[in-house]
Amino acid sequence: MSKIDLAIEGVPGRQPAAAAVQQNTRLWLCLLLLLADMAALAAGFALGMQTASIPVWSTGLWQPLCGGIVVYGFVAFHSQAYNPRCLTHGTASCRSVAMAFAGTLLIFLLVLFSLKATGNLSRLGIAAGLVCSGTLLIAQRVLITRTVRRNFGNDLFAQLLIIDEGFIPENVNGMVILDAPTIGLKADLDDPYMLHRLGMVLRDFDRVVISCPAERKADWAQMLKGANILGEIVVPELAPMAPLAVQNCRGVTTLVVARGPLNLANRAKKRLLDIALTVPVLIALMPLMIAIAVAIKLDSPGPVFFRQERIGRGNRLFHILKFRSMKVEQCDAAGAASTRRDDDRITRVGRFIRRTSIDELPQLINVLLGEMSLVGPRPHALGSTAEQQLFWQVDRQYWHRHALKPGITGLAQVRGFRGATETRRDILNRVEADLEYLHGWSLMRDIAILIGTANVLIHRNAY
Known part of the structure; x- marks a missing residue:
């Protein structure tokens, strides 16, 4: 039995049926929101055309309107209009749908003016359709949220209450309660396997x-910050x-001490x-990877890939893949000893693939499996010091950096913070860069980091 298996031995899993029912219910209700939005838009514009005495089934109008409804769907998804929170919070639901409607209207008008098609449409019909659609959108959102809250x-x-020698609130209906000492769960920030157990x-x-x-x-708060979950602690003290x-x-x-960053x-x-x-x-890159695999086998006996435990999103452990660059008998599974220049553990092929970062290519498989991302905080070996x-x-x-998936590259690597960690400042630089990335994530920043990585593939600290 592996250390990971031992870490979760005896931990009671949540009832899979209950979890599946709650997840499926939310999914169907979010789908209901989507269908209700589409119906409100269609019905609103149908009423608008009736007001302007335009035939409802006029194909010349419904083609652009159908396109507008599709655009609304994309804008609404981006505006969090189908976030499960909108199922129970009327204000958030109405605000997100209003923003999506306004954004769609702006895109719709820009397209009409660009195509010079405004003269072919009834201004009265469009105006009436917008008013009716907007009113129906807000009305059905309020109705759905009230119905969901009532039922x-x-x-x-799915809510969990963990009791670690604390008191149990009087009203715990619908919550799963776990006694931490009974299942061997404790706030131990020095034990990665305990964080895996919590994850x-x-x-x-x-x-x-x-x-x-x-x-x-304080220790529980630190553990929850990287757990990628809405985490709260029953506590009167704030500082x-x-x-x-x-x-x-x-x-x-309660205090909210953690939320998923994305x-x-x-x-x-x-x-x-x-x-x-x-x-x-x-x-x-498959031909290159095959050639590297053959070169590794010819250079020294042992497997092609090196697998090592690393900490992933939510502080859950996974096995990272690399091309093996060290002699099998001298591989450091825990990563306790940082690689040095002229390290005698490294093979001839290993020295080349480490210097050019080719040894990291198998992590693309980790990305496909969903264990890693192309960009994110680099996962470190458990024994790194x-x-x-x-x-x-x-x-x-x-531990906070694990609220996101680990990455093949990241902001720290682009800034040159890579290689051996000889001083405390070496790791502090990495942590500061990772937290800056976590709190300021954007898709364009990911793309910029990927482009910037090309400049540091061959680095003076890569050995």
């Missing part, structure tokens, strides 16, 4: 609330937590970029 209440999202517990939940003694609150917000859980004051639309865009670039690059201290002992914010 589902707090049962639409496996949280993976099926949308919200987690921790109840624990005051002396453990040590650096909270994002104050909320209420069943009548008990919303659904941004995660989808980032994943699409990964797939769109990784697949053709893998195909194009700086001045005889583990990375997370140098700076506790180290």
Whole structure:
């Protein structure tokens, strides 16, 4: 049994049926929002054409209007109009749909003016259609949110309450309760396997609330910040937590200490970029990768690939893939010893592929599997140290960087922070750059980092 298996042994999984039902319910309700929006737009413009005495089934009008409805769908998705939060929060739902409607209208008018087609359309029909459509959009959103709140209440999202020698709130209906000591779960920031254990517990939940003694609150807060989940701690004190917000859980004051850094639309865009670039690059580089694999086998006995445990998104462990660049008997599985110049552990082929970063190419497979992204914080070996201290002992914010998927390259690498970590400043530079990337993510920044990576493929610190 591997260390990862041991880390989750005895951890009770959430009822798969309950998790599936909640996820499917949210999916169907979000689909209902989409269909209701489309119906409101179509009905609104039909009423507008009736007002202007225009035949409802006039093909000359419905073709551009159908195009406008499709554009609205894309704009609304980007505006978070189909975020599950819109199912229960009327204000957020109406605000997002209003922004999407305004954006679509702007695009629609720009296209009409560009094509000089404004003279072919009834201004009265368009104006009436816009008013009716906007009114119907807001009305159906208010109706749906009230209906969802009345019928589902707090049962639409999977909620977990972890009790670590703390008190249990009186109202815990719909929440799954776990006793941390019973399942061997504790706030241990020096144990990557414990963070993996917590990540496996949280993976099926949308919200987690921790109840624990005051002396453990700060450690639980640090563990949750990289867990990619809405995390809260039952706590009256505010200062040590650096909270994002104050909320209420069943009548008990809680602090929001963590949120996933990217919303659904941004995660989808980032994943699409990964797939769109990784697949053709893998195909194009396949001859080179085969040649490197053959050279490794001829140069020294042992496997072609080197697999090592690294920390991924949500502090969950995964196995990173690299081309093997060291002699098998001297491979450092834990990564405790940083590579040095003229390191006698490195093979002849290994020295070349490390210097040119070719040894990182198999991580494209990790990207396809969804374990990594092309751009993100670099995942480090569990035993990596700086001045005889583990990375997370140098700076506790180290764990925060795992709220995003790890990347093949990142902002730290583009800035030249790579290679051996001989001093504390070496890892602090990486952490600062990774947190800057995490808090300021954009798709264009990912593209800029990918372009900038070409300048650091061959680097003086790559050996």
